Amino acid sequence: xxxxxxxxxxxxxxxxxxxxxxxxxxxxxxxxxxxxxxxxxxxxxxxxxxxxxxxxxxxxxxxxxxxxxxxxxxxxxxxxxxxxxxxxxxxxxxxxxxxxxxxxxxxxxxxxxxxxxxxxxxxxxxxxxxxxxxxxxxxxxxxxxxxxxxxxxxxxxxxxxxxxxxxxxxxxxxxxxxxxxxxxxxxxxxxxxxxxxxxxxxxxxxxxxx
Amino acid sequence: xxxxxxxxxxxxxxxxxxxxxxxxxxxxxxxxxxxxxxxxxxxxx
Amino acid sequence: xxxxxxxxxxxxxxxxxxxxxxxxxxxxxxxxxxxxxxxxxxxxxxxxxxxxxxxxxxxxxxxxxxxxxxxxxxxxxxxxxxxxxxxxxxxxxxxxxxxxxxxxxxxxxxxxxxxxxxxxxxxxxxxxxxxxxxxxxxxxxxxxxxxxxxxxxxxxxxxxxxxxxxxxxxxxxxxxxxxxxxxxxxxxxxxxxxxxxxxxxxxxxxxxxxxxxxxxxxxxxxxxxxxxxxxxxxxxxxxxxxxxxxxxxxxxxxxxxxxxxxxxxxxxxxxxxxxxxxxxxxxxxxxxxxxxxxxxxxxxxxxxxxxxxxxxxxxxxxxxxxxxxxxxxxxxxxxxxxxxxxxxxxxxxxxxxxxxxxxxxxxxxxxxxxxxxxxxxxxxxxxxxx
Numbered sequence: 001x002x003x004x005x006x007x008x009x010x011x012x013x014x015x016x017x018x019x020x021x022x023x024x025x026x027x028x029x030x031x032x033x034x035x036x037x038x039x040x041x042x043x044x045x046x047x048x049x050x051x052x053x054x055x056x057x058x059x060x061x062x063x064x065x066x067x068x069x070x071x072x073x074x075x076x077x078x079x080x081x082x083x084x085x086x087x088x089x090x091x092x093x094x095x096x097x098x099x100x101x102x103x104x105x106x107x108x109x110x111x112x113x114x115x116x117x118x119x120x121x122x123x124x125x126x127x128x129x130x131x132x133x134x135x136x137x138x139x140x141x142x143x144x145x146x147x148x149x150x151x152x153x154x155x156x157x158x159x160x161x162x163x164x165x166x167x168x169x170x171x172x173x174x175x176x177x178x179x180x181x182x183x184x185x186x187x188x189x190x191x192x193x194x195x196x197x198x199x200x201x202x203x204x205x206x207x208x209x210x
Numbered sequence: 211x212x213x214x215x216x217x218x219x220x221x222x223x224x225x226x227x228x229x230x231x232x233x234x235x236x237x238x239x240x241x242x243x244x245x246x247x248x249x250x251x252x253x254x255x
Numbered sequence: 256x257x258x259x260x261x262x263x264x265x266x267x268x269x270x271x272x273x274x275x276x277x278x279x280x281x282x283x284x285x286x287x288x289x290x291x292x293x294x295x296x297x298x299x300x301x302x303x304x305x306x307x308x309x310x311x312x313x314x315x316x317x318x319x320x321x322x323x324x325x326x327x328x329x330x331x332x333x334x335x336x337x338x339x340x341x342x343x344x345x346x347x348x349x350x351x352x353x354x355x356x357x358x359x360x361x362x363x364x365x366x367x368x369x370x371x372x373x374x375x376x377x378x379x380x381x382x383x384x385x386x387x388x389x390x391x392x393x394x395x396x397x398x399x400x401x402x403x404x405x406x407x408x409x410x411x412x413x414x415x416x417x418x419x420x421x422x423x424x425x426x427x428x429x430x431x432x433x434x435x436x437x438x439x440x441x442x443x444x445x446x447x448x449x450x451x452x453x454x455x456x457x458x459x460x461x462x463x464x465x466x467x468x469x470x471x472x473x474x475x476x477x478x479x480x481x482x483x484x485x486x487x488x489x490x491x492x493x494x495x496x497x498x499x500x501x502x503x504x505x506x507x508x509x510x511x512x513x514x515x516x517x518x519x520x521x522x523x524x525x526x527x528x529x530x531x532x533x534x535x536x537x538x539x540x541x542x543x544x545x546x547x548x549x550x551x552x553x554x555x556x557x558x559x560x561x562x563x564x565x566x567x568x569x570x571x572x573x574x575x576x577x578x579x580x581x582x583x584x585x586x587x588x589x590x591x592x593x594x595x596x597x598x599x600x601x602x603x604x605x606x607x608x609x610x611x612x613x614x615x616x617x618x619x620x621x622x623x624x625x626x627x628x629x630x631x632x633x634x635x636x637x638x639x640x641x
Contacts, residue, residue, distance in 0.1 A: 056508065060455035060507055060508065063456075064456055064459045097355070098354050101356075147275070151621040180584075217400055218381070218393050223380070228402050231404065234493060240378075240493070248337075253336045253448075255338040
């Protein structure tokens, strides 16, 4: 059995070599304790979030944390038997129409998943109608819209309008995030909240899901 | 022009391409500076 | 004023705003306009991006219509035509939606650092070019590659034409592409070779190699350029001596900034001061986390573009630096003429005088980023307001 406390610390410190070595050891020994390992990784990701909040980590660290978490999941996935960390709920996430940027969205996704949120990722350049359709089909009440280009603002607005048109606006909470987003743009778009940083975005989504 | 040269090879392809820069003075430093400027521009494209 | 006098006047008010020794005659106004210029001139994006004459025309038309004091982008930021003979541009242009997108791509893998550090020209030839240009392969002939040089010369000529016409027909100094500038090693790795994800990963997985690559580029390019700054004189048609970029800081933690960014950036800032030059730093995103590093810069040398931060706060925290920006894209795009002019007046009343250049906070690229009537009203107002 591996040292889960050490795994958690290594994940928080983004110590790639230690995380990989510990998880590979666990798998080599038959995979027992994979659920605990996953929980330790998720706790480590919470540390990453805390260090971001305190200003010690920044975006590059979050990108790397997402990469490391994905790598960790790939190693232990075959041995995972139950959902660890609890399921907080399900939400939808995408980069809006006309915008191909996915880094910000992926950071938010990794942090949400590490926090036990099931994320339906619709990808990039997603049309308003496709977002509404997916929300309906999946029964999702929380929507995260991401974008980097200034034109994403208009797509975000069009998405909010599409929810109104479908008669679903009051059923969903919509968060917008990404470089061009501001308080003024949030009002213009008609979203419920906005965020420039992933950690705050995750916090808002989790509060809505709870 | 010799089309048989595999221009992706270094240094032979590279030198053959630099040899096209006959509109510049016959000076390695000037040609290299021009090449670096080209690479910079290609990276913006 | 004739155009020659107008050029000198514009150079003077920009100089006064940055030097901060005397109040400029009026607040200078920089255009942070990019592909929007093309659309506003009535061209499709691809039409102008693939035709030097149309690109030139759209830039000159834009300046004749609005009359800025400097165009940050002189019109040739996207030299897509140059790469065409050997590969596809990294940009995707959609004329119908009037959109240009670029994906975060890396043109080298972490394993390539060894060659990068050992033999840089070879690395460019064997690694970067084949990854960047999808038709750079053994079937390519010398003649076909020669077309790249023709395009590159056409690009250089287009830049010269634009700058020359901006000077003589519009009385406007040169912008980013025609002023002395060098991109630091970290920025090159971030913007050109490794992309955002690659950079984030390398700084964690192979920090020593990443740092060595930054240093190598700085030794080859940045430091010699800074050495030249000591003896060079400003280009006659420019309004600042040097233009610096601050783009890739947006992802760095303070620890990473101190390890990978600040040492060479500081050397650049110090060289500008030592040579008693002026420098416009085109900075994206928020720079607030790094303001403490700029607090001790001597007054009268630097102008920073303020994109995401509050420009009033910037001026309060860094009274030693000139602030460029203030006008919100959200207002220019969604507000009324009266709102835009009133906000421009507010900015000039509060910040005008030494140390402020009005500009748009965001890089204006898409049609809805600005209503042309709003822009015209603001430009006319700024030129007249004292």
